[in-house]
Amino acid sequence: QTQSVLNELRIPVPPLEVQREIVKVLDTFTQLEAELEAELEARRRQYQYYRDALLGFDADASVRWATLGEITTSIASGRNKARSTEGAIPVYGSTGLLGFTDQAAYSGDVLLIARVGANAGLVNAVSGDFDVSDNTLVVRPVEAWNIRFAFHQLTHMNLNQYAVGGGQPLVTGGLLKGLKVPLPPLHKQARIVAILDQFDALVNDLSSALPAEVQARRQQYEYYRDRLLTFREAA
Numbered sequence: 001q002t003q004s005v006l007n008e009l010r011i012p013v014p015p016l017e018v019q020r021e022i023v024k025v026l027d028t029f030t031q032l033e034a035e036l037e038a039e040l041e042a043r044r045r046q047y048q049y050y051r052d053a054l055l056g057f058d059a060d061a062s063v064r065w066a067t068l069g070e071i072t073t074s075i076a077s078g079r080n081k082a083r084s085t086e087g088a089i090p091v092y093g094s095t096g097l098l099g100f101t102d103q104a105a106y107s108g109d110v111l112l113i114a115r116v117g118a119n120a121g122l123v124n125a126v127s128g129d130f131d132v133s134d135n136t137l138v139v140r141p142v143e144a145w146n147i148r149f150a151f152h153q154l155t156h157m158n159l160n161q162y163a164v165g166g167g168q169p170l171v172t173g174g175l176l177k178g179l180k181v182p183l184p185p186l187h188k189q190a191r192i193v194a195i196l197d198q199f200d201a202l203v204n205d206l207s208s209a210l211p212a213e214v215q216a217r218r219q220q221y222e223y224y225r226d227r228l229l230t231f232r233e234a235a
Helices: 002-008 016-054 147-156 173-178 186-228
Strands: 064-067 072-077 089-093 096-101 106-114 123-132 136-141 180-183
Touching: 016 147, 016 186, 072 173, 089 106, 106 147, 123 147, 136 147, 136 173, 147 186
Parallel strands: 089 123
Antiparallel strands: 064 180, 072 136, 089 096, 106 123, 106 136
């Protein structure tokens, strides 16, 4: 039945030279979208390459190693279970803003790590006055551990690999406190942060702009596709 319906469909078939010109125009828009996504992927790879190169201290005997328990003032779970779409205080999880509340439970600069679920081990950095989801661990580095260096370092470690449990992966504070990381001097941490933050900003800037840009390209493509593929039937 489907074949018989298709056999009865009538479509416009312009001359080949017209078809070729239409293809050129429409392929241009699809190529622009592909280039945007390729640019984002290239920036991500750049960031990962330099992060891996700059944070690889395994062969450096001069760098001290410490457990996370030694270089944090606390690693504990957030407590927020209820939030709304309105309020003066943001409620964060490891993936970003989750909602709002009326009272801050935390302040300052901290790292957030997803505690449970598919995103277990994902790292986020927040500052100011805020509350934190109960599915998220709040990590406060000591002064000797630059918080931005800690962010890049923990991201580089892929904490999800330490998650326990089957259907519901879990990263615990006790587990994190036992993990060891290299701790170079603060001036070296700051130098590495300056480099990695630049790449991180490039990725985030493009990531935030990309959806709108891709949508604009798609709308352009659809507009010209509809215009170029609409024909009046020849007499």
